[in-house]
Amino acid sequence: MSGPVEIVLIVAAVGYVLVRRMMGEPAQAKRMLILPVVLCAIGVSDVSGEVTTSMSLLFLVATAAISVVLGMLRGASVRISQRDGLAFVRYTGITVLLWALNLAVKLGANFALGALDPKDTGGVGDSLMLSLGLGILAEGLVVLYRALRAGHQVMWAQGRDGAPHQSSPFLDDLRRNLTERGGDTYGRGREVRRVRLRDYR
CATH class of the missing domain: 1.20.5 (Single alpha-helices involved in coiled-coils or other helix-helix interfaces)
Known part of the structure; x- marks a missing residue:
């Protein structure tokens, strides 16, 4: 995938998640699971065949693992309540800080790898989409678990035009x-x- 297109997709995905969840929204399992899986699929396609050295592979695995851990921490920091009988989620200040930390760690790791060996930066530089998808997936799984553990009903998808919500x-x-x-x-x-x-x- 070309650089500008990937950047636009990344900004759109992060912006979409941040804006909606800072305002607060009903928890929708489909949105929490499908979007990150799509991002992961795109990310795997980006790095496929590009990671060719042990150092670049190490950086890729490390940054992916950090994204998962930070995603889980974000999920733990999300405020979960109940509205109209359904789970309602909202980002907190800590959630936003963890998002900023996640992006900083990923970009910093790319910079560090480039300083160590510029030849290795290609595949890892294309892995931002993969790291982003893994982090969002980990966050969504933690949020869903917390909501269900608290006894809140979680819809699968929100009904449109007055249609009832889809359950699972x-x-x-x-x-x-x-x-x-x-x-x-x-x-x-x-x-x-x-x-x-x-x-x-």
């Missing part, structure tokens, strides 16, 4: 399993505390 039987079953497991754990914890209190009496 898989997500609904997962939510029930997570909440039941959480309730059992909470109940067992209370029972253990009662036993311990009786032991001290």
Whole structure:
């Protein structure tokens, strides 16, 4: 993919996610999962055959792993509430800072690799789309898990023109399993505390 086209896609993807989630929006599993998978597919296509040295491969794996970790941290920092019976997500200041850190780390790694060996920068320089997609996917998975774990219903996709929202039987079953497991754990914890209190009496 040509440089200018990729840059436009990256700016559009990041801007789309930032603007919508800073304003807050209902959690939509389809949007949280499909967009990053598409970005990852484009990213894999970009780097395919371009990473030819062990150093460039090391930098690629390292930056991808950092993007995943920072994506998970972003997911943990997102504020999740409930509106109209559905999970509602909104970015916090920490989420935005983690986004800035993610981009800074990736661009800094590209610069460092270029300083070490300019011949290795080609494939890693084309991997920004892949790193971006992995980070957004990790963030979305953490947000979905937190929302379902809290018992919030998560739609699959938002209905258009007044149509009902699309649900996902898989997500609904997962939510029930997570909440039941959480309730059992909470109940067992209370029972253990009662036993311990009786032991001290």
